Amino acid sequence: MPTPETGRTPQDRAARLAVVDPATGETFDEAPDQQPDELDDVVDRARRAWTGWRTDPAARATGLRAAADAVEAAGDDLAALLTREQGKPLAESLMEVARTAARLRYFAGLTPGTRRIDDGRPVHSEIRWRPLGPVAAIVPWNFPLQLAAAKFAPALAAGNTVVLKPSPYTPLATRLLGAVLSTVLPEDVLTVVTGREPLGARLASHPGIRHVTFTGSVPTGRAVAGAATASLARVTLELGGNDAAVLLDDVDVDRIADRLFWAAFRNCGQVCMAVKRVYAPARLHAEVVEALAHRAKTVVVGSGLDPDTRLGPVNNAPQLARVEQITHRALAAGARAAAGGHRLDGPGYFFAPTILTDVPPGHPVVTGEQFGPVLPVLPYRNIDEAIDAANGTDFGLGGSVWGADPDRAAATADRLECGTAWINHHAELSLAQPFAGIKDSGVGVAGGPWGLYGNLRPFVVHRPMEEGR
DSSP, X not given: OOOTTTOOOHHHHHTEEEXXXXXXXXXXXXXXXXXXXXXXXXHHHHHHHHHHHTTOHHHHHHHHHHHXXXXXXXXXXXXXXXXXXXXXXXXXXXXXXXXXXXXHHHHHTOOOOOEEEOOSSSEEEEEEEEEOSEEEEEOOSSSHHHHHHXXXXXXXXXXXXXXXXXXXXXXXXXXXXXXXXXXXXXXXXXXXXXXXXXXXXXXXXXXXXXXXXXXXXXXXXXHHHHHHTTTTOEEEEEOOXXXXXXXXXXXXXXXXXXXXXXXXXXXXXXXXXXXXXXXXXXXXXXXXXXXXXXXXXXXXXXXXXXXXXXXXXXXXXXXXXXXXXHHHHHHHTTOEEEEOOSBOSSSSSOBOOEEEESOOTTSHHHHSOOOSSEXXXXXXXXXXXXXXXXXXXXOOSEEEEEOSOHHHHXXXXXXXXXXXXXXXXXXXXXXXXXXXXXXXXXXXXXXXXXXXXXXXEEEEEEEEOOTTO
């Protein structure tokens, strides 16, 4: 019998996914908790839709431009829902929606080129490009819409269809995005599925999926890669980061402090390519700590729906517990909190913006990925020591060098072992550039034309030359 308060049977309730507002810690809505056995039909429909979608590049470009327009038209609704379930300030959600539309529009303008091979033989050899088939896009909770578009926009532009699975912590804005795009894209070209594990594992291992693209933690990425081997699907993994910011001895601390702070604390530090550790010259270390601690103590923390908020909550209870644990372990090991170091009183998943000093260099808050509003600042004696420390982890996503002499900073950045290095800023990406990590930070390339070709396979045609030509 349906219950009076929900109108659903107990069986229906068991198939729903509670969605929590991280600013309050309370459930505010639900999403379908789809089961792995539902994927057979979803993937089959994506395969059938692919047979038409792959044949008309002009129609794809038109569809993606219309999709961008539709996202912009629904921007206010998407952003409000994103803030409610993810926690970030509304202004940042609006930027994420704008980035989603921009990515669709960018990839609508890309088409793979045909290349002639001239190797001296009497044969016309031509490389053409063909789409792969249905693509599985598995997305985390920190940038649900932007990272989804980073996966499905190039996949769709290349002529593939996409089954998109968001995190169970942030399914609602992605479902709304899917509904918005369904008004302008052909049926089953993009399908959103939501649910708990093992839904993602089943999607990654599904025999009908030809490419699995995943963003998330290193352990989960390894599991996704293992699952995809069952069908020998192509894999693109954008995994964790532990980006180092190296400050040179000529740096103007007051001039860079704001940029450095927000490079670490945007989205409450829940950014794969955020600055997660700072190396400062010993003589400037105290000044850097003081400048960052002042900003941590004075930044407005609160609900993302409050227009005064600059820093929202940690997204979910398990991540809050992890941030708290890694911070308390550092403090117990001798670190000192120049700011923060504790949860904030009241409802929601709030952790005080934290600047740590006197941290043992090998502590997990330095060598791992805290993925929250906690930043260790470490002193160094010479630049070789700083570079060795910056490169001395299993991660290699990004890094930055900060100094008054851009040429000197660039020469130092060239020594960083990472996929992207910035000079006097951090974590800024162009839609046209490749994005890839090394070591445990990932496999494959996203962004720009490289992202498009990552969703295509070469098809070579040989034709003998006619005599006399």
